[in-house]
Amino acid sequence: MKVTKFLLGSVFIIFAAGFLSIVTGLFAMGDPLGSERPIIWTIWYVVVLLIVIMALYDFSSLSKGQLKRIALIGTVVGIVFFSSVKGYYVYTAGLRIEERGVSLRDYQPFKPKSDLAELDKPSTFEIGTKIPRLDGATALYPMYAAFVEAVYPEADYNPDSPEVSSVVSTTTGTAYERLVEGETDIIFVAGPSDQQLAVAERQGVEFQMTPIGREAFVFFVHEDNPVDSLELEQIQNIYAGDITSWDEVGGKKDSIRAFQRPEDSGSQTALQRLMGDKKLMDAPVEDVPEGMGGIIEQTASYQNHKNAIGFSFRFYATEMVDEHAIKLLRVDDVAPTVETIGDGTYPITSEFYAVTTTDKYEQYKPFIEWLTSEEGQSLVEKTGYVPLATN
Known part of the structure; x- marks a missing residue:
């Protein structure tokens, strides 16, 4: 005892x-x-x-x-x-590639040691005191922050403070919501999802979308994964749940963990469009705490384990997050590069837009037209994106 x-x-x-x-x-x-x-x-x-x-x-x-x-x-x-x-x-x-996994302050306009692209000489276009309020996707912030530094009056444009700053980045989904609610004037994003279009229609809002550049939608895996290339149909079948093991596409016998992004994010909308008529399988989820000890489910963050596959846009995955031992997959044996995006040989490319509402378009038309001018397009290219017309 x-x-x-x-x-x-x-x-x-x-x-x-x-x-x-x-x-x-x-x-x-x-x-x-x-x-x-x-x-x-x-x-x-x-x-x-x-x-x-x-x-x-x-x-x-x-x-x-x-x-x-x-x-x-x-x-x-x-x-x-x-x-x-x-x-x-x-x-x-550290293996997660999350939408807020970067410091936007590194690209804030009018700050010393900024990483922003610059024009070779002062812009021929300037905006006076009545400046449009800007918002958009995290991945596109370095580009439209460069626009701001080129043509806006110098000021403190804090990207994380939509309550006080006129130039912010709240992510794609929130930017569309703020545009519909009249809380911002122009947003820089991928095309809207069906749900975002439906919300706008219910509010009596119509989007005016101006293409300002092109980008590749990319898929990535762990660098040690022997698979280097997937056919477009194989990607669709993976995300439909029809292909479940890497050995079905030339890899090792190991289950495929296909991560997705939150609903209405730009990259998730791109995936949904990529699927065409195929039904997208349910996303992996994880339990997270929500106030007062409650638990909710949310889309699991991408983690670069040996059996994982994830997706994003090329610039964000290669320039805005630290190296996490990932490799971009070729699609139909074509690598996503500036050249293949420009000539259209990479099969998953899309335009991104400056989006305003039809009732505000005329007011901001001079600025929007400047975005597609030689100066605006040079900043698109210098940032690392593909301009509408490649040289």
Whole structure:
């Protein structure tokens, strides 16, 4: 009985001390586990259960020295456990290619050491004091921020503050919503989804879309994946759920984890259009906390595991996120390059747009026409996109 008490006491104190060290680590590091909070709650429930069990036992048989050793062991176990979990999720988070995975401040106009493209000489077109409010996709922000620096009056255009700044980037879905609601004037985005068009129609809003450049829709895998090229039909069948293993397309025998993006994002809309008449399978999801301890499902973020496949637009995947050991796939044996986008040989290319509403188009027509001029198109090209007419 004495041995049993000692063992049960040891288990209880180890779990309790370990749990306390984990909680301390969470507060000290700003809740770094994020959506992995269920792990912490699991430990908590175990501790509560052990407390109930151990309440029936007398710990007087344990000496102070034994208690100290057990507490020390528990603390070390907790720290090691926390560090291991933290390290694992830092690693996997580093493999994510997320829409907000870049610092837009690196491209903010009129800032020293900005990464923006510049004209060789001052622009022949300038905007006065009545400037259009701009918004758009993260991937296109470096381009339209370059437009701003070329023709707008110098000011502080904070890309992350739509409440106070006239030039921001809130992502494609939100930009369309803000345009419909009259909260912005021109947005730089891929074409709207059917749902975005339906919302606009219900609000009595009609989009005026001006093409200003071209871009490739790309798919990527882990650099160690032996598959280098997929046929367009194979991609459709993967995302329809008809092809489920890499050995069906020339790779190793391993299941395919085909990640998607949130609904109404520019790249998800591109995927939906790519599917044609094929039904897109359900996206992988993950549980995430939402206020007051609730759990919701959201589209799982791309993680570059050996069996993963993801998608984006070429410029974003190659220029705006850090290298995460991915490789872009050829499609129909054609690589996505500036040249193949320009000559149309890469099979998945599309135009991106400056979008305003029909009632505001005339007001902003001079600026929109400048975007398609030689100066505007040179900034498209210098940013890294493909202009409407390649040289």
